[in-house]
Amino acid sequence: MKIGIVLNPASGGRGKKLFWSTLRRAIEARFTDLSLRETKGFGDAGRFGRELADDGADLVIAVGGDGTIGEVAGGILKSQRPATAFSFIATGTGCDFARNFPISRDPAKIAEGLMSPSVRQIDAGLLTCDDEDGDTVTRHFANIASFGVSGHIVRAVNEARTGQRLPGPMVFLFHSLLQILRYKPRNIRLRLDGEDVYDGPITAVAVANGAWFGGGMKVAPDADVADGLFDVVIIRGAGRLKVLSLMNSIYGGGHVRSPLVSIHRARLVEAWPICKEPIPIDSDGEAPGKLPARFEMLAGVLGLKI
Structure with missing residues (x-):
């Protein structure tokens, strides 16, 4: 079995790096054909x-945070062998x-x-938006894309x-509080599967494949990574x-x-700003661009092994 590993060496604190070091030795003891790539940016x-x-890997493993996981999954889907098994x-x-799965x-x-031959087919999202320079970009996401605060x-x-020395959830909590205090609701228009469903100010909109974002916020409690639908969570301004x-x-x-929150399900999400201020997008913990944007559900395209 040929294994490819994509490692983000800057990801995680001391404890998580020690865990990966131990796990790496366990993987190397069971697989001889390994190729390791380390990211720099x-x-x-x-x-x-x-x-x-x-290059023919039977399994590609992402080692890092949500951004690394989403990028590696997207790389597989853009390859000539998109059915290649994926793990993280x-x-x-x-x-x-990772919170979406019972992981040892x-x-x-x-x-x-x-080593198991079992692979679970899960969904992924495809985001199309403009980057900060106004160029159109496309990016896959495994977990959640969102916009607003x-x-x-x-x-x-x-x-x-x-x-940073704080635990991950504390980092997210601190910056969430800070940005909420600074944020002024932006006006958007939101269309789901061709139907306009909202026109007005938002705090945030989450286009969710998985249930959690923001370091443990269960924003879409009923989201299922294998149901072929986004859970679209609108938090009004x-x-x-x-x-x-x-x-x-x-x-x-x-x-x-809360009366400020509504949840919808859709395969295609389109959003436009109706204000002058830019509305930035979060995609698996990274910042690819801003509205307007299109979020397309790709049902069952990722072969996950965990």
Whole structure:
């Protein structure tokens, strides 16, 4: 079995790096044909994932945070062998994609699981938007893409990652509070499967394949990574105190009972700004661009092995 590994060496604190070191030895004890690529910057993970799949890897493993996982998955899907099996080892700041699965923390069990022929087909999203220079970009996402205050939060978190010593969820919590205090609701138009469903101010909209984002916020409690549908969570614009109160309940999913929140299901999501201010997008913890944007569901395209 030929294994390709894409490692983000900057991801995770000391504990997660020690865990990966132990797991790596367990993998090397079971597989002899290994190819390891280490990322140095944005875009490397996607390129390496595509190259490893094209080179005939039977399994490509992403080791890093949600951004690395999403990039590697996208690289596989853009390769000439998009059915190549995919796996991940979550070592990042938020590790939200991993929360969707019952994953062992025993390195030996994880390595044994990689030897199994069983592969689960899961969904992925395809985002099309404009980057900061106005050029059109396309990007796959494995977990969640969102826009509004969440786009500002992910930029602040990414800028703070270098040298940060706080646990991942605390980093997200701190910057979430800070950005909410600074944020003014932006007006957008939202269309789901060809039908206009909302026109007005938002705090955030999450286009969710998985259930969690933001370092443990259960924004889409009923999301299923294999049902062929996005859960689209609209958090309408409101004053800072109301948003902060709502945020207090989002970690357990209680926000869904708020009149500020509505949840819809769709295969195609289109969004446009109806304001002058840019509305940034978060895609698996990275910042690819801004509205207008299109989010397309790709049902069952990823072969996941965990």
